[in-house]
C-alpha cells in the first residue's frame with residue numbers, strides 16, 4: 438500500500454551509500470522486522486561512519502560528510518537522503534542515520550506504518566492537479582542542468598524538460614515547440630541570457646512565456662527584471678524556493694494570467 442517506485446529509490450539510495458562509504462569486502466547487514474504496526478528496516482555498514490556534529494544536517498540538500506566533495510570514486514550531490522526523507526515522510530514514516538563516530542560504521546533506519554490491506558494505495562503525488570507542461574532550461578553548465586532536472590522531476594511527472602546550452606540553441610528549441618516556462622542562466626557563450634530575454638520579449642509567439650533567470654551576480658537581477666524576467670533566483674539557490682517559484686510561474690500559465 439505504498440508508492441513502490443519511490444520507496445525502491447529510497448532503498449537503493451541507502452544501499453548505495455552503505456556500499457559507497459564502506460571498504461571493499463566489508464559486511465553490510467540488513468534487518469527487517471514488523472513491530473507495533475510498523476515495518477522497520479535497519480541497514481548497518483562497517484564503513485567510515487559520520488561525525489556526530491554532521492548527523493543532524495545529513496538530510497539537508499547538498500549535505501555531505503566528505504570533505505573532498507563528490508569524486509569519481511564517490512560521486513554524489515548530497516541530494517539522495519534529502520529526497521529519501523521527503524518520500525518516507527509522505528508515507529508517514531521516519532528515516533534516520535546513526536553512527537558511533539568516524540570509522541565506526543553507520544546504520545540507516547527506516548520505519549513505515551503498516552496499513553489495512555483494503556486501504557487505497559498511497560501515491561507520492563508530487564503536485565496534484567498540474568497539467569502536462571513543458572519547461573525549457575537554458576544553461577551551459579551540465580551539472581546545473583542535472584540539478585535542475587532533478588528538482589523538476591521531483592515536482593511532477595507531468596513536467597517535460599527540454600534543455601538548450603546557449604541562447605541560439607534556445608531559440609531553435611522554441612521554434613520547434615513553445616515551452617510553458619523558461620529557466621535560464623545569464624552568462625552563456627554566444628548570446629547571453631539578457632540578450633535572449635530581449636529577443637523573446639520582442640516576438641509575439643514568446644513575449645508572454647514566464648521566464649525565471651538564475652544568476653550568480655546580484656547586479657544581473659535588475660538587468661534581468663528590466664529585460665522582462667518574472668523571477669530572478671540568485672545561485673546557489675535553495676530547492677524549496679526554486680520549487681515554489683516554478684510552481685507559482687506555472688500556475689500563472691494554467692490560469693492564463695501572465696504577470
Ligand code: ADP
Nearest residue numbers: 454455458501502503513514515516517518543
Ligand atoms: P550523496 O551520497 O549523493 O553524497 P546522500 O544525501 O545520499 O548524498 O548522502 C549525504 C552524505 O551523507 C554523503 O555524502 C555521506 O557523506 C553521508 N553518508 C550517507 N550514508 C552514509 C554511510 N552509510 N556511511 C557514511 N556516510 C554516509
